Amino acid sequence: xxxxxxxxxxxxxxxxxxxxxxxxxxxxxxxxxxxxxxxxxxxxxxxxxxxxxxxxxxxxxxxxxxxxxxxxxxxxxxxxxxxxxxxxxxxxxxxxxxxxxxxxxxxxxxxxxxxxxxxxxxxxxxxxxxxxxxxxxxxxxxxxxxxxxxxxxxxxxxxxxxxxxxxxxxxxxxxxxxxxxxxxxxxxxxxxxxxxxxxxxxxxxxxxxxxxxxxxxxxxxxxxxxxxxxx
Numbered sequence: 001x002x003x004x005x006x007x008x009x010x011x012x013x014x015x016x017x018x019x020x021x022x023x024x025x026x027x028x029x030x031x032x033x034x035x036x037x038x039x040x041x042x043x044x045x046x047x048x049x050x051x052x053x054x055x056x057x058x059x060x061x062x063x064x065x066x067x068x069x070x071x072x073x074x075x076x077x078x079x080x081x082x083x084x085x086x087x088x089x090x091x092x093x094x095x096x097x098x099x100x101x102x103x104x105x106x107x108x109x110x111x112x113x114x115x116x117x118x119x120x121x122x123x124x125x126x127x128x129x130x131x132x133x134x135x136x137x138x139x140x141x142x143x144x145x146x147x148x149x150x151x152x153x154x155x156x157x158x159x160x161x162x163x164x165x166x167x168x169x170x171x172x173x174x175x176x177x178x179x180x181x182x183x184x185x186x187x188x189x190x191x192x193x194x195x196x197x198x199x200x201x202x203x204x205x206x207x208x209x210x211x212x213x214x215x216x217x218x219x220x221x222x223x224x225x226x227x228x229x230x231x
Contacts (some may be wrong), residue, residue: 003057003058004039004057004058004059004061004090005089005090006087006088006089006090007028007029007032007087007088007089007090007093008032008085008086008087009031009032009085009086010083010085010086011083011084011085011113011114011117011140012079012083012139012140013027013028013031013075013079013085013089013138013139014110014113014136014138015138015139015149015168016104016138016149017109017110017138017149017181018103018106018107018110018149018152019149021096021101021106022097024128025093025096025097027067027071027075028093028219029058029060029093030069030072031053031072031075031076031079032070032072033054033055033060033068033072034069034072034073034075034076035072035076036054036057036058037050037051037054037072037113037141038076046197048065050200051069052064052065055068057217059090061230068096070217082140083140084115084117084118084120084135084140085117085120086113086114086117087116088109088113088188092109095164096109099101103151104163104164104167106118107136107152107155107164108164108167108168108171108172110136110152111132111136111164111165111168112168112172112174114132114133114135114136115132115135115168115174115186115188116188117135118131118132118135119186119187123189123190124185124186124187124189124190124194124195124198125185125186125187126183126184126185126199126202127183127184127186128182128183129156129161129186130143130144130145132161132231133145133148133152133155134148134159136152136155137149137152150184151230157212163221174186174187174188175187175188175190175191175192175195176192176195177192177195177196177199179196179199185198185199
């Protein structure tokens with residue numbers, strides 16, 4: 001049994017999940033164990049037996065411990081800079097590792113992880129489907145739909161994106177709000193009512209700023225015309 005309730009890892013590690021989710025989950029475990037081993041050098045004495053103890057603390061046993069160590073080290077060093085982190089509970093990890101899951105269940109997990117990697121420590125954020133699906137595909141930055149993995153791309157349409165969001169709302173604790181806005185707001189910490197309040201407050205502030213800017217622009221143009229007439 002794992003001593004760690006959450007497994008935290010860079011979002012890039014989910015790439016290829018719809019093709020071979022067990023390989024991705026194994027890579028995640030390699031990364032997480034190496035990270036706790038590296039970050040707790042004194043506890044684990046930096047030794048091979050220390051790494052094995054880290055594996056025990058994590059609740060896994062590898063047939064090839066040396067390979068697991070090296071793969072985890074490689075993944076850690078490849079993603080150490082500018083990598084948005086995300087986490088899943090150990091219960092969720094083992095549920096997806098040991099139990100049969102449909103592709104839709106897998107894409108919902110990716111959708112949840114992608115949202116959380118974008119939110120970070122924020123209570124809410126506004127984003128669009130392009131950015132969301134870029135993260136679902138394991139990319140740090142927003143990329144065009146044509147560059148997405150083919151299996152991920154199949155879900156990038158109005159029907160499927162709505163279906164995924166509705167599932168996350170019903171079963172994963174997501175609040176999502178979109179009304180007369182480009183993009184949409186999400187939160188896992190706020191109620192839908194509170195999220196809607198903040199979204200509309202931002203929209204009103206944006207509208208007020210636009211109106212003020214339009215008035216200022218009209219004033220400047222009017223004065224310029226008057227100046228030309230007087231000359």
